[in-house]
Amino acid sequence: MKQKIRNLILQAAKEAFQKGDLPASQFPCVEIEESKIALHGDFSTNISMVMAATQKMSPRKIAELILKHMHDPDGLLSKIEIAGPGFINFFIKPSFWYPFLREIHETNLAYGATDIGQGEKVLIEFVSANPTGPLHVGHGRGAAVGDSVANILSFCGYDVKREYYINDSGRQINTLGRSVFLRYKELFGQNIEFPQDCYQGDYIVDLAVKIREDLNGDLLSRCEDDAIAYCARFAAENILNGIQADLESFGVHFDQWYCEQSLYDSGKVDQVIENFSKKNIIYKKDGAIWFKTTEYGDEKDRVVVRTNGQTTYFASDIAYHQDKFERGFNRVIDVWGADHHGYIPRMAASIAAAGYHVNQFHVILVQLVNLLRGGEPVAMSTRAGEFVTLENVISEVGSDAARFLFLTRHYDSPLDFDLELAKKKTNDNPVFYVQYVHARIASIAAKGLEKGIQDVSCWNEAAVAMLKEPEEIQLIKNMARYPEIIRQSAEFMEPHRITFYLMNLAASFHAYYNKHRVLTDEYLLTHARLYLVSAVKKVIRNGLTLLGVSAPERM
RNA sequence: GCGCCUGUAGCUCAGAUGGAUAGAGCAACGGACUUCUAAUCCGUAGGCCGCAGGUUCGAAUCCUGCCAGGCGUACCA
Numbered sequence: 001m002k003q004k005i006r007n008l009i010l011q012a013a014k015e016a017f018q019k020g021d022l023p024a025s026q027f028p029c030v031e032i033e034e035s036k037i038a039l040h041g042d043f044s045t046n047i048s049m050v051m052a053a054t055q056k057m058s059p060r061k062i063a064e065l066i067l068k069h070m071h072d073p074d075g076l077l078s079k080i081e082i083a084g085p086g087f088i089n090f091f092i093k094p095s096f097w098y099p100f101l102r103e104i105h106e107t108n109l110a111y112g113a114t115d116i117g118q119g120e121k122v123l124i125e126f127v128s129a130n131p132t133g134p135l136h137v138g139h140g141r142g143a144a145v146g147d148s149v150a151n152i153l154s155f156c157g158y159d160v161k162r163e164y165y166i167n168d169s170g171r172q173i174n175t176l177g178r179s180v181f182l183r184y185k186e187l188f189g190q191n192i193e194f195p196q197d198c199y200q201g202d203y204i205v206d207l208a209v210k211i212r213e214d215l216n217g218d219l220l221s222r223c224e225d226d227a228i229a230y231c232a233r234f235a236a237e238n239i240l241n242g243i244q245a246d247l248e249s250f251g252v253h254f255d256q257w258y259c260e261q262s263l264y265d266s267g268k269v270d271q272v273i274e275n276f277s278k279k280n281i282i283y284k285k286d287g288a289i290w291f292k293t294t295e296y297g298d299e300k301d302r303v304v305v306r307t308n309g310q311t312t313y314f315a316s317d318i319a320y321h322q323d324k325f326e327r328g329f330n331r332v333i334d335v336w337g338a339d340h341h342g343y344i345p346r347m348a349a350s351i352a353a354a355g356y357h358v359n360q361f362h363v364i365l366v367q368l369v370n371l372l373r374g375g376e377p378v379a380m381s382t383r384a385g386e387f388v389t390l391e392n393v394i395s396e397v398g399s400d401a402a403r404f405l406f407l408t409r410h411y412d413s414p415l416d417f418d419l420e421l422a423k424k425k426t427n428d429n430p431v432f433y434v435q436y437v438h439a440r441i442a443s444i445a446a447k448g449l450e451k452g453i454q455d456v457s458c459w460n461e462a463a464v465a466m467l468k469e470p471e472e473i474q475l476i477k478n479m480a481r482y483p484e485i486i487r488q489s490a491e492f493m494e495p496h497r498i499t500f501y502l503m504n505l506a507a508s509f510h511a512y513y514n515k516h517r518v519l520t521d522e523y524l525l526t527h528a529r530l531y532l533v534s535a536v537k538k539v540i541r542n543g544l545t546l547l548g549v550s551a552p553e554r555m
Numbered sequence: 556g557c558g559c560c561u562g563u564a565g566c567u568c569a570g571a572u573g574g575a576u577a578g579a580g581c582a583a584c585g586g587a588c589u590u591c592u593a594a595u596c597c598g599u600a601g602g603c604c605g606c607a608g609g610u611u612c613g614a615a616u617c618c619u620g621c622c623a624g625g626c627g628u629a630c631c632a
Contacts, residue, residue: 040575052612339627340626408568412560448591
């Protein structure tokens with residue numbers, strides 16, 4: 001539709017120039033906008049204002065000249081007007097909106113998809129929480145965002161893979177082992193001192209108990225390093241299983257779980273350091289090995305091998321990201337907690353150093369989640385090991401509510417997540433507000449079926465022409481916008497655009513529902529309205545699917 | 556100190572990549588169910604878009620400075 005309008009304008013402007021009404025042939029890139037208020041029509045353009053400078057004429061004068069040469073061979077427009085400082089407003093005839101309904105029904109599950117990806121290979125890495133403790137709400141938000149972005153990109157023609165990076169080696173895993181082993185010793189009555197830097201949560205004790213069930217006191221007789229290593233492996237594996245189960249119940253599925261350890265085993269980490277040495281961007285200082293990230297815009301150089309000979313997390317992460325590109329991904333997306341933002345410059349540096357382009361790498365920084373209950377903050381202290389886990393949240397409020405609420409904000413802004421609100425079944429809670437539309441329409445369709453109207457997804461020109469109410473045209477216009485919304489949320493990787501769109505569409509539907517009856521005594525009208533609302537149902541379902549939220553037939 | 560992010564209605568937030576009179580929801584107030592699901596709808600009220608400059612036909616949006624809050628600033632991950 002936009003494109004049609006654009007052509008009309010360009011045609012008119014060109015003609016105005018050829019006939020000598022406009023002095024300059026330089027036409028700017030034409031912006032067509034959807035009007036925000038009905039008074040301004042369906043679309044408007046600012047072309048005459050943009051052209052004012054080059055044409056040396058007042059915007060309104062230019063607008064008049066363009067209109068003079070405007071032709072509308074298809075009879076698309078019911079009205080064109082010049083308004084305000086020089087906007088040209090276009091009013092589309094209602095009948096030109098009807099075909100969108102047909103498109104929605106015919107493309108069905110694919111409605112809204114535009115192939116902007118063209119098969120480009122994209123890897124999106126998200127959650128990637130260390131297997132040293134259960135997932136919390138913050139991870140939940142990252143999971144919701146990452147999974148939804150993956151859905152959206154994949155819907156728009158990208159070849160998307162989801163990956164979870166498991167930090168299963170290094171210091172914090174050792175700390176995990178130590179923590180569990182200490183608790184284990186405690187179970188046998190040993191007097192231990194539990195250090196601050198160990199993991200404090202009760203789940204550590206639970207793990208120790210499990211080990212005791214398996215091995216009794218065997219570990220006590222082993223040498224400490226062995227015992228800790230055993231505990232570490234056991235605990236990490238157990239916790240990871242828990243993480244996998246949580247994500248499963250959250251509806252998030254990864255294509256691959258990538259182990260940090262494998263990067264060491266395959267020699268990829270050493271290889272990276274070697275390569276960088278050859279490029280002369282690695283040097284020794286104070287007994288450690290440094291990577292010159294400053295050469296690529298970082299504020300200081302970073303250590304990759306410590307004085308004690310151990311590599312840093314950064315070292316394996318460089319190898320990991322390089323490996324992503326080597327596996328053929330053209331675009332690499334990471335979803336991180338916003339507290340890691342300081343890490344971006346060095347990561348980008350490593351990618352540039354490896355010969356890839358920094359804009360092939362994109363980090364989505366997700367802001368923190370404040371957990372509330374009835375408006376009051378819920379005490380969360382990772383250090384003391386007191387926190388509400390993602391699993392707790394899912395079982396209390398449900399996966400749908402949690403996912404939807406995580407996506408009601410731009411990921412850039414901090415989110416208050418209220419457990420009480422998430423359970424409420426009123427207007428405060430947008431999840432049910434949107435899902436309710438789907439259920440309501442399902443219910444209407446069922447009633448329609450009782451009345452003998454079955455084939456609601458079949459185009460009938462005579463019937464559709466019965467849709468004359470402003471609310472009906474408004475609904476169709478809303479749905480016609482959907483592909484644009486999807487395209488934008490793919491481009492900016494912003495799922496919340498879909499969330500807001502759905503709330504808006506839901507509002508239009510509820511308003512319509514309250515004002516007009518779908519099932520009437522007139523057969524054609526009823527058919528048309530069923531055709532309309534079942535299109536709404538499809539769009540709602542499509543949108544919710546991209547968010548990872550179900551579309552229930554009944555509520 | 557430096558860097559990143561955020562300041563929009565009483566509260567929580569959108570604001571379509573510079574457009575017309577800045578929008579929702581909640582909370583407040585007043586209304587609508589013998590009807591396809593009231594988990595709904597309709598109406599009223601509510602604003603120096605943090606502050607000050609600049610860029611231009613036009614700024615919540617872009618630039619500069621300041622103020623306030625969050626986060627980061629490791630040979631941790």
